[in-house]
Amino acid sequence: MSDARHIPAVTVSRLPVYLQALHAAAQRNIATVSSNDLANAAGVNSAKVRKDLSYLGSHGTRGIGYAVDELTREIALVLGLVTERAVVIIGAGNLGRALASYDGFTRRGFVLTAIVDSDPAVIGTHVGDLRVEPFTLLAQIVRDRSVEIAVIAVPAHVAQDVAQAACDAGVTALLNFAPTHVTVDPSVSIRTVDFSSELQILSFYAQRANAAVS
Amino acid sequence: MSDARHIPAVTVSRLPVYLQALHAAAQRNIATVSSNDLANAAGVNSAKVRKDLSYLGSHGTRGIGYAVDELTREIALVLGLVTERAVVIIGAGNLGRALASYDGFTRRGFVLTAIVDSDPAVIGTHVGDLRVEPFTLLAQIVRDRSVEIAVIAVPAHVAQDVAQAACDAGVTALLNFAPTHVTVDPSVSIRTVDFSSELQILSFYAQRANAAVS
DNA sequence: TGCTGTGAAACCCTTCACAGCC
DNA sequence: GGCTGTGAAGGGTTTCACAGCA
Numbered sequence: 001m002s003d004a005r006h007i008p009a010v011t012v013s014r015l016p017v018y019l020q021a022l023h024a025a026a027q028r029n030i031a032t033v034s035s036n037d038l039a040n041a042a043g044v045n046s047a048k049v050r051k052d053l054s055y056l057g058s059h060g061t062r063g064i065g066y067a068v069d070e071l072t073r074e075i076a077l078v079l080g081l082v083t084e085r086a087v088v089i090i091g092a093g094n095l096g097r098a099l100a101s102y103d104g105f106t107r108r109g110f111v112l113t114a115i116v117d118s119d120p121a122v123i124g125t126h127v128g129d130l131r132v133e134p135f136t137l138l139a140q141i142v143r144d145r146s147v148e149i150a151v152i153a154v155p156a157h158v159a160q161d162v163a164q165a166a167c168d169a170g171v172t173a174l175l176n177f178a179p180t181h182v183t184v185d186p187s188v189s190i191r192t193v194d195f196s197s198e199l200q201i202l203s204f205y206a207q208r209a210n211a212a213v214s
Numbered sequence: 215m216s217d218a219r220h221i222p223a224v225t226v227s228r229l230p231v232y233l234q235a236l237h238a239a240a241q242r243n244i245a246t247v248s249s250n251d252l253a254n255a256a257g258v259n260s261a262k263v264r265k266d267l268s269y270l271g272s273h274g275t276r277g278i279g280y281a282v283d284e285l286t287r288e289i290a291l292v293l294g295l296v297t298e299r300a301v302v303i304i305g306a307g308n309l310g311r312a313l314a315s316y317d318g319f320t321r322r323g324f325v326l327t328a329i330v331d332s333d334p335a336v337i338g339t340h341v342g343d344l345r346v347e348p349f350t351l352l353a354q355i356v357r358d359r360s361v362e363i364a365v366i367a368v369p370a371h372v373a374q375d376v377a378q379a380a381c382d383a384g385v386t387a388l389l390n391f392a393p394t395h396v397t398v399d400p401s402v403s404i405r406t407v408d409f410s411s412e413l414q415i416l417s418f419y420a421q422r423a424n425a426a427v428s
Numbered sequence: 429t430g431c432t433g434t435g436a437a438a439c440c441c442t443t444c445a446c447a448g449c450c
Numbered sequence: 451g452g453c454t455g456t457g458a459a460g461g462g463t464t465t466c467a468c469a470g471c472a
Contacts (some may be wrong), residue, residue, distance in 0.1 A: 012418050016411035017395060023398030024394075034431065043395045046431095062432045062471040068454055075332065079414050087413070098312035104370075104393050104410045109417065129463065140438055148420050149413065156318075172423045175409075175415040179318050180238075181231060181257045189419035191412050195389075196318045197230035198364065198405050199301070200293050202387040204226050205403035206362050207294030209386045248453065260453095263445055276454045277450040314441065349468055432471085439464070449454080 004167045008080070011052045014073050018049070019108075022072045029209035034065035057123045065180045081109035086145050088171070090162055092117035092125070092132045095177055098152060135165075142169040149173045156180040163190070215394050221292070231256045232263070232353045236286045248279035295323035300359055302385075304376050306331035306339070306346045307366035309391055313367060314341045326361045349379075356383040363387045370394040375406070 023040035035046040035053070042049070053072050058074045060066040076082055087110050089096050102116050115127055118135040125132050133141065140149060141185070150166035152159055152174060161179035166174060167184050174190040176182055179197065184190055222227035222255065226317055230358055235255035239247050247268070249260040254261070267274070272288045274280040290296060301324050303310050314329050332349040339346050355361060364380040365372055366388060380388060381398050389405040390396055393411065 008463070013411075013415055015418075016408070016414040019413075019414070020394060041395060043397060043466080048463090049466095050432060051434080051464080061472065062430055062470070063430045064445085065431065078418070080417045081414060085417055085420065094312040094315045098308040101308040102409065108410065110413055118372055130405070149311065149416055173420040175412055175416060180234060181255060183257060184241060187423060189416055189423070193407055193409075193412060194230070195226075195313065195407075196322065197234075197314065198389055198407060199324055200230040200233070200322070201294060202389060202403055202405060203294045203299055204229075204292070204365055206299065206387040207403060209403070222441070250453085259443075261445095262441090264454060265456080267444080274454055275450065276448070277452050279453065430472090432469105434469090435465075435467095437464105439466085442459100442461075443457075445457095447454105448457090450451085 005055070005057065006016060007055045011055055012019070012079075014042065014044065014052055015079055016049075019075050019079070021073065022068055026072065027067050029084075030068060032065045032067055033071075035060075037065070039055070047127070067091075076109075084109055084111050085149055086111050086113040086147040087149045088113055088138070088145075088147045088152060088166075089151045089153055090117075090138070091116040092119075092122050092127060092168065096151075097127050097154035099151060102132060103181055113147055114141050117143065138165060139169040142166070143172055146156065148177065152176045152178055152182075154178060183189065219271065221270070225269055226293075228256065228262075228266055229293055232266070233286065233289050233293070236281045236282055236289070239282050244282060246279045246281055247285075249274070249408075251279070262339065272396065275323055283370050290323075298325050299363055300327040300361040301365060302327055302352070302355060302359075302361045302380075303329040303365045303367055304331075304352070304380065304406060306333075306336050310365075310367035311341050312428045313365060313412065314344060315393075321399040322364075324363070327361055328355045331354065349376075352379060356380070356385055361385055363389065364393055366390045368392060412414065 007059045018038055021038050021145060035049040038049045048067060056074055056078055089100055092115050114133055115130050115134045116135045116138055123134050125131050125206040148171060150171040152162055154162050159180050162184045163174055163182040163184055167188050172188055176190060176192040179194045217241045221321055232252055235252055250265040253260040270288055270292055270381045298369060303314055306329050328347055330338055330347045330349045330352055331337060331342050336349050362385060369384045370377050370392045374395050377396040377398055381402050386402055386419050390406040393408045
């Protein structure tokens with residue numbers, strides 16, 4: 001397979017930020033943005049923006065900048081946001097329910113299709129428009145509704161098993177909110193978001209800041 | 215100022231994962247771990263573990279590995295988790311409430327001290343042990359309770375103003391859950407966690423996976 | 429003149445490979 | 451024999467700086 005357009009991982013991770021900035025610009029009826037404008041909105045420098053966008057083969061106009069609507073389409077295309085992707089949330093505790101209610105979740109190209117839990121006391125309750133379904137139906141749900149992405153919002157000690165079950169059911173990507181590393185088949189993409197880790201990282205720098213003052 | 219012990223940012227971001235793995239080992243009554251053990255638990259390779267730990271000046275034992283309790287203390291010390299740090303959550307919507315209820319949040323060295331909101335309908339309601347206080351009292355709360363870290367759980371369009379208010383109030387670190395980039399004084403550390411961005415990044419790789427199959 | 433696109437340089441991070449020690 | 455600690459090599463990312471075009 002040709003990879004004429006290999007895009008570095010760091011660039012991929014910044015594309016959503018640019019997309020966000022472009023939407024903000026569109027809302028203010030701005031038709032073109034320079035790499036500098038995008039850089040300010042995204043909190044990076046303009047050379048990085050230009051380099052990143054050059055990987056998309058995206059063409060801005062010298063002397064002018066980038067057309068907002070065109071670049072928006074281009075990035076959405078590269079990220080695969082043109083086709084809708086079905087998402088299932090596993091775990092209907094505080095976090096799972098909050099995520100299900102989060103409207104930004106379903107806004108761009110993602111459709112929250114189901115939320116499942118294994119607790120009989122929770123199954124059947126409602127979260128927004130959805131009814132919590134039994135975890136045992138996961139495989140069937142994934143198959144019948146063509147779910148591609150599973151969000152893991154369960155306690156750490158069951159995260160690995162849940163992740164494996166999701167993979168077996170056929171999802172191709174996992175967003176893990178449990179504070180633990182989970183191992184899955186390399187063909188499945190996984191990203192972990194851990195509040196506790198983030199706080200600890202901030203703690204390191206907060207400590208630094210204090211030390212610098214004293 | 216001497217920076218005899220400069221620790222790379224990527225290493226700092228991995229330390230919480232190692233800490234996590236060490237706690238898991240301690241719970242199973244394991245006294246020593248090799249770089250290989252840690253690597254497996256953290257999802258990285260052993261050379262990276264050794265390099266990372268070498269920045270701490272931490273001493274393992276050749277032929278044996280690292281003492282679990284000693285390394286745990288060492289990492290906690292480096293991350294500044296020895297002294298407790300007070301946290302305030304700004305925004306008592308779905309997400310803010312879920313975060314406040316998340317016990318992993320307060321588990322290691324962090325004390326959730328207050329949750330504030332500007333909506334009169336929400337002020338005075340309870341979240342766990344806490345009562346939602348008015349956003350207008352933020353500066354006073356930060357001062358009186360020595361708050362170091364603010365968690366931003368408000369809509370994107372007010373995130374920048376809220377972040378600035380938190381900085382003015384005197385916090386030294388921000389954890390931003392709003393799906394937008396916020397700019398603050400460089401002396402304040404900030405990390406942004408955005409569900410929507412994470413999903414979009416996964417979308418990119420999910421798309422790749424599909425393309426590889428066909 | 430203004431801004432993009434991009435080679436080249438600089439920098440940072442990862443991985444290798446092995447000396448050194450238990 | 452096993453495992454750490456680390457120079458050195460390798461690879462990836464950022465930044466520079468400027469040619470090229472509107």
